[in-house]
Amino acid sequence: GESVGLHLPTLSVQEGDNSIINCAYSNSASDYFIWYKQESGKGPQFIIDIRSNMDKRQGQRVTVLLNKTVKHLSLQIAATQPGDSAVYFCAETGGFKTIFGAGTRLFVKA
Amino acid sequence: DAGVIQSPRHEVTEMGQEVTLRCKPISGHDYLFWYRQTMMRGLELLIYFNNNVPIDDSGMPEDRFSAKMPNASFSTLKIQPSEPRDSAVYFCASSLGPGQGGYTFGSGTRLTVV
Numbered sequence: 001g002e003s004v005g006l007h008l009p010t011l012s013v014q015e016g017d018n019s020i021i022n023c024a025y026s027n028s029a030s031d032y033f034i035w036y037k038q039e040s041g042k043g044p045q046f047i048i049d050i051r052s053n054m055d056k057r058q059g060q061r062v063t064v065l066l067n068k069t070v071k072h073l074s075l076q077i078a079a080t081q082p083g084d085s086a087v088y089f090c091a092e093t094g095g096f097k098t099i100f101g102a103g104t105r106l107f108v109k110a
Numbered sequence: 111d112a113g114v115i116q117s118p119r120h121e122v123t124e125m126g127q128e129v130t131l132r133c134k135p136i137s138g139h140d141y142l143f144w145y146r147q148t149m150m151r152g153l154e155l156l157i158y159f160n161n162n163v164p165i166d167d168s169g170m171p172e173d174r175f176s177a178k179m180p181n182a183s184f185s186t187l188k189i190q191p192s193e194p195r196d197s198a199v200y201f202c203a204s205s206l207g208p209g210q211g212g213y214t215f216g217s218g219t220r221l222t223v224v
Contacts, residue, residue, distance in 0.1 A: 032209040042116075043201050043215030051209070060152075089153070096165070096208050098155045 019077040023090035030092035116216035128190040133202030
């Protein structure tokens with residue numbers, strides 16, 4: 001029979017271009033947010049985090065933007081490389097509870 | 111640091127058999143989490159421990175699932191009896207605590223129940 005599964009949003013970008021991955025979070029009380037990267041056959045890996053008292057944070061080639069007004073989080077990857085191909089998850093934490101998003105699959109075309 | 115270590119990496123078992131998954135968290139991390147990942151449901155939290163004590167097991171699907179953490183450096187997730195619908199990748203993760211740098215995940219155990 002037909003299998004039904006999570007339909008992950010997919011983003012396809014050309015190598016060298018910038019990527020923007022978006023995430024809508026659910027809990028207005030969440031005060032800590034993290035982006036994870038999951039490559040095939042591996043566990044999710046921490047990329048960058050941001051607290052609710054900030055609206056932007058930069059790392060190496062990555063920037064996270066937080067808009068609390070509309071409960072939106074984004075991950076920007078500069079000069080995307082083939083090694084960036086993976087599934088990216090946002091996670092929100094409020095108190096002791098962390099909720100992971102469904103993920104976005106990023107394809108990088110050489 | 112070797113990170114979070116899980117074993118086995120792959121497990122194939124017959125329906126009805128007992129399965130035990132193992133996890134060694136990062137030393138000094140007070141929180142340990144067991145997650146299950148499937149195409150149907152994504153990442154699901156099964157249970158988490160704080161200082162070896164189970165805090166929230168509301169995600170454990172049913173009584174066939176049990177988890178223990180006898181000490182700070184070891185945890186097990188047991189399924190007895192196993193069923194085909196338990197087939198998934200099971201991840202263990204550890205952390206310092208809420209809001210403190212996120213989770214470090216292990217490489218996962220891919221379980222196939224036939």
